[in-house]
Amino acid sequence: MSVTFHIPGALREFTAGHSTVEIEHSPATLADALSALWTLYPGVRDRIATEQGQVREHINIFIGDENVRYTGGLASPIPARSEISIVPAVSGG
Amino acid sequence: MIGQMLGHCRVVAKIGEGGMGIVYRAYDEVLHRDVAVKVVNKDLRLDSSASQSLLHEARASSSLAHPNICTVHEVGETDGELYIVMELVEGKSLRAMSTDAGLPPESVLRYGVQIASALARAHDRGIVHRDLKTANIVVTSHGLVKVLDFGLAKQVGGGIFEGTTRSFATIQDASSVSGTLPYMAPEILRGDAADYRSDLWALGVVLYEAASGRLPFGGRTGFEISSAIMREIPNPLGPPVPPGLWAIIQRCLTKEPIQRYQRAGEVQAALEAVQSAGIASTSPSADRGAPRTTVLHSVRHAQVRKGDFLLLLGTTKGAFILRSNAQRSRWEVGGPYFHGHSVYAMAFDNRGGRHRIWASTASYWGTLLRSSDDFGKSWTNPQQATIRFPSDTGVSLKNIWQIALGRPEEPNVLYCGVEPAALFETRDAGETWSLLRGLFDHQHRPRWMPGNGGLALHTILLDPADNQRMYVAISAGGVYRTNDGGLTWTAQNQGIRAMTMPDKYPEFGQCVHKIAMHPARPHRLFLQSHWGLYRSDNCAENWLDIANGVPSDFGFAMLAHPRNPDCVYIVPVESDEFRCACDGRLRVYRTRNGGVSWEPLMRGLPQKRAYETVLRDAMTADSFDPVGLYFGTRSGQLFGSRDEGRTWQKILEGLPSVVCVRNAVVEGASGGLGPTLPKAATASLHHTKSLSKSKTRRPKR
Numbered sequence: 009m010s011v012t013f014h015i016p017g018a019l020r021e022f023t024a025g026h027s028t029v030e031i032e033h034s035p036a037t038l039a040d041a042l043s044a045l046w047t048l049y050p051g052v053r054d055r056i057a058t059e060q061g062q063v064r065e066h067i068n069i070f071i072g073d074e075n076v077r078y079t080g081g082l083a084s085p086i087p088a089r090s091e092i093s094i095v096p097a098v099s100g101g
Numbered sequence: 102m103i104g105q106m107l108g109h110c111r112v113v114a115k116i117g118e119g120g121m122g123i124v125y126r127a128y129d130e131v132l133h134r135d136v137a138v139k140v141v142n143k144d145l146r147l148d149s150s151a152s153q154s155l156l157h158e159a160r161a162s163s164s165l166a167h168p169n170i171c172t173v174h175e176v177g178e179t180d181g182e183l184y185i186v187m188e189l190v191e192g193k194s195l196r197a198m199s200t201d202a203g204l205p206p207e208s209v210l211r212y213g214v215q216i217a218s219a220l221a222r223a224h225d226r227g228i229v230h231r232d233l234k235t236a237n238i239v240v241t242s243h244g245l246v247k248v249l250d251f252g253l254a255k256q257v258g259g260g261i262f263e264g265t266t267r268s269f270a271t272i273q274d275a276s277s278v279s280g281t282l283p284y285m286a287p288e289i290l291r292g293d294a295a296d297y298r299s300d301l302w303a304l305g306v307v308l309y310e311a312a313s314g315r316l317p318f319g320g321r322t323g324f325e326i327s328s329a330i331m332r333e334i335p336n337p338l339g340p341p342v343p344p345g346l347w348a349i350i351q352r353c354l355t356k357e358p359i360q361r362y363q364r365a366g367e368v369q370a371a372l373e374a375v376q377s378a379g380i381a382s383t384s385p386s387a388d389r390g391a392p393r394t395t396v397l398h399s400v401r402h403a404q405v406r407k408g409d410f411l412l413l414l415g416t417t418k419g420a421f422i423l424r425s426n427a428q429r430s431r432w433e434v435g436g437p438y439f440h441g442h443s444v445y446a447m448a449f450d451n452r453g454g455r456h457r458i459w460a461s462t463a464s465y466w467g468t469l470l471r472s473s474d475d476f477g478k479s480w481t482n483p484q485q486a487t488i489r490f491p492s493d494t495g496v497s498l499k500n501i502w503q504i505a506l507g508r509p510e511e512p513n514v515l516y517c518g519v520e521p522a523a524l525f526e527t528r529d530a531g532e533t534w535s536l537l538r539g540l541f542d543h544q545h546r547p548r549w550m551p552g553n554g555g556l557a558l559h560t561i562l563l564d565p566a567d568n569q570r571m572y573v574a575i576s577a578g579g580v581y582r583t584n585d586g587g588l589t590w591t592a593q594n595q596g597i598r599a600m601t602m603p604d605k606y607p608e609f610g611q612c613v614h615k616i617a618m619h620p621a622r623p624h625r626l627f628l629q630s631h632w633g634l635y636r637s638d639n640c641a642e643n644w645l646d647i648a649n650g651v652p653s654d655f656g657f658a659m660l661a662h663p664r665n666p667d668c669v670y671i672v673p674v675e676s677d678e679f680r681c682a683c684d685g686r687l688r689v690y691r692t693r694n695g696g697v698s699w700e701p702l703m704r705g706l707p708q709k710r711a712y713e714t715v716l717r718d719a720m721t722a723d724s725f726d727p728v729g730l731y732f733g734t735r736s737g738q739l740f741g742s743r744d745e746g747r748t749w750q751k752i753l754e755g756l757p758s759v760v761c762v763r764n765a766v767v768e769g770a771s772g773g774l775g776p777t778l779p780k781a782a783t784a785s786l787h788h789t790k791s792l793s794k795s796k797t798r799r800p801k802r
Contacts, residue, residue, distance in 0.1 A: 018466060021208060022484065024200040024314075025341060051484035055466040058497035059489035066465040096465040 011035060011086055013045055014093040015052075022051030038069065039082040041092060056094060066097040102140065107184050108177050110138055121250075126189065129174075136174060137190070141183040159185050162228055162251040168455075168474045169219035171239070171249045190247045195311055196235035203314040206343055210376045211479045212238070213308050213346075215246035217369035218475070220304065223251055224297045224365050231295050233303035234284045235310050243472065243481030243531070282323055283316045287331050287356050298358040301368060305353025305361075309335060312342045317354060331356070345375035373402070373478060403435035405476040405767055410723065412731055412752075413458060414739065415444035415761030420460050422477045423752070429729055429743055432752055435477050439464075446718070448504040449765035452512035456767060459531075461501030461517070468498050470517065472531060488517055488525050488534045494541070496521055503718070505561035508568060518558035522549055522575045526587070539588045540573070540581065545609050549578035552612050552631070559717060560616050564623045564640075572626070572641060577601075577612035580628070580641055593637075596644035600632045600677075615659040615717045619666035627669045627696070629659040629717075631677065636696050647696025652683040657717040658732065662745075663724055667695045670702075670722075670730065670746065672715040681712035689732070689746055705749035706740060713738070718761045733759025 013029045023029055029048065035041035046053035057063055061082075069076045070093040076084045086092070102125065105112050110127040117124040122142040129136050141155070156176050163173035175186040195212065198204060204212075216238060223230060230237075230251050239247045280289060286302035289295050309317040317335035320326040335354060338347045349371045355361045362368050403424035405411065412423040412432075419437035438444075442462040450457045458473045460480070470488055471480045490496040500520040507514025513530040524537045540546075549556055557576055564570035569586045572593070579594040592609040599611045612631035619625055628635040628644060634654045635644035648654035653673040662668035671690050675683045682688065686708045688701040707713075713734040720732040730742045737756035742749045 021205050021482065024202050025205040026202060054486040059486065060492065060495060060497050062497070064465065064467060
């Protein structure tokens with residue numbers, strides 16, 4: 009069962025312009041899904057995660073409607089046919 | 102072939118193969134550099150005159166010094182092996198990058214401008230590429246385009262059908278013409294000679310393929326492809342390809358050469374005009390109807406020419422490049438670059454004949470070091486961040502506060518000071534960076550404390566008289582010095598007060614805001630601390646208080662006069678709590694006696710309700726005589742003085758908060774200069790009143 013990533017405009021330069029990216033296999037966790045995403049599109053990795061592998065402070069990732077900060081972070085389970093959204097947080101000045 | 106010598110190059114490994122020959126990675130044992138060597142396929146059966154012609158052509162193309170052309174270093178013949186030694190370019194071919202959906206239009210434009218610029222240079226020298234195709238174009242990890250194999254196609258007959266892409270891999274009917282069929286212009290298929298305009302046709306095919314992921318003229322056989330090239334009109338490219346880009350591609354793909362662009366420079370200018378006009382971020386159809394924000398990027402570029410004077414402005418929302426000439430009276434503004442990203446550090450590197458602008462960008466999406474070799478028209482955007490902490494440190498990069506050039510004799514060395522406090526070094530002009538462990542593993546580091554702006558290494562000074570000595574300043578860690586090229590570091594803070602600590606004179610932990618060194622007297626340093634002004638005359642062994650008669654010894658910016666080692670400029674702010682110009686009067690203070698006394702410089706600066714702040718890197722001095730000074734404020738104003746600070750004028754206002762100001766004189770630049778500059782970039786956003794009428798002289802060198 010595939011999962012689908014929704015890619016924000018700022019990162020489409022690194023996904024050949026695609027606003028959605030489908031991962032064919034069934035990742036067990038968010039970490040697996042992200043790993044599959046940046047195998048396909050390596051430029052996305054450093055924009056979403058720090059060099060230590062943590063999701064950047066002002067980036068939110070949602071599985072469906074749920075922010076992964078409340079579902080186990082990178083260990084969050086990925087149900088089949090999930091839609092994963094990558095969204096910059098509401099912050100700044 | 103592996104291990105053999107070709108000329109003075111030892112072959113290391115095979116890296117590719119095509120119809121023309123095999124390409125090897127090799128090491129030049131005389132010049133100590135990695136190179137690529139193409140050994141021409143013997144099966145091409147070149148007779149001696151064809152061999153001589155190929156050598157001649159390769160030698161001609163070796164004269165093409167251009168940042169977007171893969172340099173041919175040498176051509177030669179050994180034991181019957183004809184070989185070409187070239188710059189080793191590491192990256193991905195545009196063919197490999199042009200995936201099914203095509204590249205985003207921004208990338209197509211960025212790469213297209215660079216390809217056109219390379220063609221313009223070659224055409225100016227009378228060299229036609231003859232085999233331009235996406236497989237011959239490599240994009241490095243920094244986004245720099247390199248066009249390969251200039252002028253090499255002509256002499257090798259039908260043997261170079263190496264790059265027939267995708268479904269065209271089985272073309273059998275190679276004729277006597279040279280080139281790769283899907284990229285061939287109709288006139289070549291008709292048997293006419295290739296000229297510049299055939300390259301521009303191929304450029305049209307390349308742009309089409311990059312933008313859409315498919316070739317404009319397809320077919321299952323060579324006959325079908327030839328027929329399509331001769332007769333068919335390519336399928337139109339709609340969104341996200343902007344209409345302007347599609348129009349350029351169409352004109353390149355006009356069947357009659359006379360109706361195409363006549364010069365590569367025209368294509369470059371047209372592509373740049375589309376870039377400047379802005380591209381609406383058109384989402385693919387899946388997003389239609391969904392709420393979204395469309396950001397219109399409208400970026401103007403300064404037209405930079407040899408002899409120009411530049412100001413580089415980093416702000417909390419992007420970067421700007423201001424262009425003027427030696428008069429420094431009228432300013433043309435390029436930018437904003439990196440919309441919405443903080444640019445805390447910029448630098449201009451003119452060593453080794455380059456003219457590269459560096460900028461650090463920080464945003465939600467991380468912190469990156471970017472560079473431009475064409476004065477901002479295109480910037481690198483590396484797939485992977487080049488400055489990154491090793492995994493064993495457990496630390497992540499937050500910001501890059503300082504970009505410092507290495508010594509003139511080491512033109513590929515640069516340093517970056519970052520947050521959290523650490524020093525990175527590159528020895529290959531920014532391709533790869535490494536953490537200097539001597540400082541990072543210092544026993545003091547766990548006890549350094551972040552200031553208001555974070556725990557930042559914000560200042561890097563290299564001693565011009567001692568190539569092993571370097572200083573850094575950390576807020577709040579203090580001053581550290583190395584005498585052994587960065588292996589070991591010592592705290593050098595004796596005499597500097599730490600107002601926020603119980604021990605007022607600790608070994609380290611002072612919140613040093615800036616240090617400045619005079620190149621002619623490098624053992625003398627000046628220091629602006631969180632509270633306090635100091636001078637050291639002994640390489641920072643100890644520091645003397647020089648806050649003699651300033652309204653406040655709190656401040657950020659500090660600047661050494663480029664010629665007078667007794668002269669330093671500061672911009673005091675009122676206090677730790679109220680970090681604004683004292684009494685709402687914006688005044689630069691200058692000492693001309695090493696800090697024995699200070700004088701205010703305020704003519705032309707606002708003296709009422711000017712609650713301004715000048716941050717630590719937001720002031721710079723040029724190399725003219727008299728010296729020009731420039732500073733930007735947190736409120737987004739830029740001021741300048743052409744008479745060493747005696748009088749000031751406002752250059753710009755309405756900028757985002759200015760955090761970095763640097764200057765540069767463009768000398769002996771190549772590429773991106775001269776008559777091929779786009780008309781679209783000629784409009785300046787802002788011309789200001791003359792700064793002053795005083796006579797200016799050329800910079801002292």
